[in-house]
Amino acid sequence: MPPMGRRRKDTASDLEPRVYLRSGAYYYVHRTGKWEGLGKDKAAANEKARLFNDPAGLQGTLVHWLDLFLVHCEARVKAGSMAQRTLDDYTQAIRGTPDREAKGKRTATEGKAGPLRVFFAPPITPLDVTPAMVNEYLEIGAQMGRPVPANREKAALSSCFGWLCRNSKVPGLLINPCLRASGIQRNRETSRERYVTHEEYRAVWAEAHLSTRLLMEITYRTLQRPESDVIHWDTTVLSRNAAGKRVLKFKQCKTGKVMMIEVDDQLEALIQQSLGDVRSLRQPLVRNRDGHAYTYDGISANLKKAISRANAKRKAAGQATIPSFGFRDLKGKGATDMWLAGVPLEEIQALCGHGDKTTTEIYVKARWRETVTPNRVAM
Known part of the structure; x- marks a missing residue:
């Protein structure tokens, strides 16, 4: 039978065995004598300690x-x-x-x-x-x-x-x-081929609130991941480059690459409108009316509502409805539009954060659905 731990010298009886409070943080003492930090939250510290015990x-x-x-x-x-x-x-x-x-x-x-x-x-x-x-x-x-x-x-x-x-x-x-x-073969997945047309984008934009518009525009212009990068940005990503132009400077969450993307006039106006005249330190760029950051699920729900409002007007006008899309589709739209405009794949790859240019090529071409000319070569 292993020896029992020594009796606590403190009065923290609500802590798990081998958990101690020192200088405002909780620590777990392993049987080897090693002290492991558990953070400052008591409930989380106790939960981790139960795993060790x-x-x-x-x-x-x-x-x-x-x-x-x-x-x-x-x-x-x-x-x-x-x-x-x-x-x-x-x-x-x-x-x-x-x-x-x-x-x-x-x-x-x-x-x-x-x-x-x-x-x-x-x-x-x-x-x-x-x-x-x-x-x-x-x-x-x-x-x-x-x-x-x-x-x-x-x-x-x-x-x-x-x-x-x-x-x-x-x-x-x-x-x-x-x-x-x-020998593992994962399940087959269907690649995302949804391309949001300019008309669909404008129709939804007209019905969207400011925060939804801002996330739409940032995702489309910067090609960054809305769910893991853009949604977490605050005022600290705003800076100026050597030429004095406004830029977004950040580190991509997935790749760890430091990016610096110039802000155009339309995006600058949206950011200024979202932040307002009175700003606080680390104020979220995409925020709700209370000034707090949106969750990705929450802002995605707002996008769906904007699509529904746009479709209600289109139905009343006898127009075809807009198939559902998400913010991630706007990253694909931005990349595809750049490719169709003749921007080199290497530049699009750098913005998307893809490790391989082939991935970028598949990513953009999967959304290209233009009618092409058939083979007219005479036999």
């Missing part, structure tokens, strides 16, 4: 390592090396959907468990997972009508295995069973 006896199982992997990802988000949206996707795949009555608590036992937690339930360990099991997971996802979410969940699992392998967390684990080299 392992009261459910999950030590060594894949589920236990998946939970610890999320703790690692949370630290990466705070350090700026991982996007919050990526963490949210991983959390959804592993911990699942929290119960609405849980009042914001995000533990594995509340609400609907994550699909990875269900499929790879204890006593499965990382060493038990084979490429055949991962392929089976993808096939079941496709049979259930959710092939794309299954692909995303597999990506979360693969990222966890990569973390385990790189850091030698599990003795004997040398190969990531989720990689293509292991």
Whole structure:
């Protein structure tokens, strides 16, 4: 029987065993004597400590390592090396959907468990997972009508295995069973081909509120990811270049590349209108009436409402309705319009943040639907 921990010298009886409060932050003391920071939030610190203390006896199982992997990802988000949206996707795949009555608590036992937690339930360990099991997971996802979410969940699992392998967390684990080299074939996905026409853009623009217009225009002009980059921008991204022109200077969340994009007059006017005359430090560019930043889901709902209002007017005028589209489609529209205007693919690639020019070429050409001249060569 392992020796019991020493009696606390403080009176923080609501803390988990081995958790201590020092200088306003909580720390967990491992059995090796190592102190690990848990942050300043008591509830979050206790939740992480429960994983380390392992009261459910999950030590060594894949589920236990998946939970610890999320703790690692949370630290990466705070350090700026991982996007919050990526963490949210991983959390959804592993911990699942929290119960609405849980009042914001995000533990594995509340609400609907994550699909990875269900499929790879204890006593499965990382060493038990084979490429055949991962392929089976993808096939079941496709049979259930959710092939794309299954692909995303597999990506979360693969990222966890990569973390385990790189850091030698599990003795004997040398190969990531989720990689293509292991024989994994993800579910087929249909490429996004939606091209928003100029007419559709203008019709929705006319019905959109200021914040929606601003995100539409920034996404179209800069080709940045609206869900992981633009939605998080604040006044700190606004600066001037050596020539004194207004620019957006930021680091792409996915690639880490520092970008500097010039602001044209129309975009400048929208930004000024959104920020107003009285500004505060780190004021969000895309914000609601209370001055707070929008969530991506919230601003996307506003875009859908603008499309609905535009379609109501088009129906009354006997015109065809506008098929639904999202802000991400406006990034594709911007890239395609630049390509049709003769802008080199290398420049479009740099703006999009694609690692390969071939990706940019597919990205823009998938949305090109012009009628072409047939072969008229005489035989």
